Amino acid sequence: MxxxxxxxxxxxxxxxxxxxxxxxxxxxxxxxxxxxxxxxxxxxxxxxxxxxxxxxxxxxxxxxxxxxxxxxxxxxxxxxxxxxxxxxxxxxxxxxxxxxxxxxxxxxxxxxxxxxxxxxxxxxxxTPVEDIEKEEEFPPSMISEIDRVIKEYKDKPGSAIPVLQRCQGIVGYLPPEVQKRIAKGLNLTPAQIHSVVSFYSFFTMKPRGDHNIRICLGTACYVKRVEESLNKIKADLKIDVGDVTEDKKFSLETVRCLGACGLAPVMVIDEETYGAVTPKKIPEILKDYA
Ligand code: FES
Incomplete structure (x- = not known):
């Protein structure tokens, strides 16, 4: 390809x-x-x-x-x-x-x-959001919560990011149906909403696992061979970047810098930061979340 x-x-x-x-x-x-x-x-x-x-x-x-x-x-x-x-x-x-x-x-x-x-x-x-015809089945209470957020921000400038953040908090991720609903509610095009979602790494279009692993590929981490640890995680969990394990326990993402370069190479699981990670330490760290 x-x-x-x-x-x-x-x-x-x-x-x-x-x-x-x-x-x-x-x-x-x-x-x-x-x-x-x-x-x-x-x-x-x-x-x-x-x-x-x-x-x-x-x-x-x-x-x-x-x-x-x-x-x-x-x-x-x-x-x-x-x-x-x-x-x-x-x-x-x-x-x-x-x-x-x-x-x-x-x-x-x-x-x-x-x-x-x-x-x-x-x-x-x-831009798959353009093509969605059927509304995914979300519980009505979730839909009305989303609509309430949209209404709250509707006429405020720069509302796309806060609305997306709140809606991700409600649904857990931002599938095309939700993006489309937000775009319509805020009078934006689905493509505009989609670019914001794909641009910022804190937004996700796929559901995350119970524990989300973010591993840093920024300069400080890269020179300290973070890729070896990334490969170890991929092999141990049998997933690629952007995927969720079969049991939905872990999801894996990469980021450009986690702002903790002094601790390089760095990874974060949920809110916990791990510094100086090596392939050897990975099983030990993951064990705490199993
Ligand atoms: S480059 Fe990895 S934390 Fe900054």
Whole structure:
């Protein structure tokens, strides 16, 4: 599947393009680079790409202008931004124009590969919220609680995130039916709600297990070989990232930084933080939750 995915990396720093190429090609993607928005548009006029990874600050045609062009002319292409510390405003602008996710600068190969994998899943699903016809069977009390939250926030600006948070608290996750109901209630498009949900890692579209494991793939953890522990968890629990064990006991997620870099490599189970994790320590830690 990965070989058919064509990715365009747009950045005015050649070194970023080069590192993206190395990582993404090793994951089996077909990758090309463009040194700015102008070159990217020229390339996209001649070729089609499944995904574009773009920097935001670039001379001439900047990232937001490029994303707006893509949304208008190539609406099927998924967009991921590559950015330094993203401010709330940058993220807000980018979300409004419909990005899937972001890669923080500097990034580790694991984070880039992980974001690419999720972005590919996203483009294959093609905003499933648009296609839902039947309402999933949620208890009426849950539906009325959701509607009450929507009503409470309806005319307040910037209400999507708090409403999604509260509704995730009610249902436990945010399936397409719930997203669609929220979009309708807040007068937003299902695609706008869907980009917010897929963007923020604290939202989930799948039910989580009784215990949610989050493992950090950020720089500090990556250099201390967190991947070995991640592989051990995957093997011991027989699940992949994003899945739930058969007995619904554990779910597994990856994050970019847990804000505890001094303890690297770090993982969090529910609210408990574990530092200096190694593959050897994993069975011992998991045993406490069995
Ligand atoms: S990089 Fe892992 S906690 Fe910051």
């Amino acid at each position: 990965a070989e058919e995915i064509k990715i365009l990396v747009v950045d005015d720093e050649p070194v970023i393009i080069r590192s993206c190429e190395i990582v993404l090609k090793s994951e089996g993607y077909n990758v090309e680079g463009a040194l700015g928005g102008k070159e990217a548009i020229l390339k996209m006029e001649q070729n089609s790409y499944d995904l574009v990874f773009t920097d935001l600050k670039m001379p001439e045609v900047d990232g937001i202008t490029l994303i707006k062009w893509i949304k208008q002319k190539r609406p099927d292409t998924g967009v991921v931004i590559i950015t330094g510390y993203p401010s709330q405003d940058t993220i807000k602008d980018a979300l409004e124009v419909g990005i899937i996710d972001y890669v923080p600068k500097p990034f580790t190969p694991a984070v880039l590969a992980d974001v690419a994998k999720r972005a590919v899943e996203w483009i294959h699903k093609k």
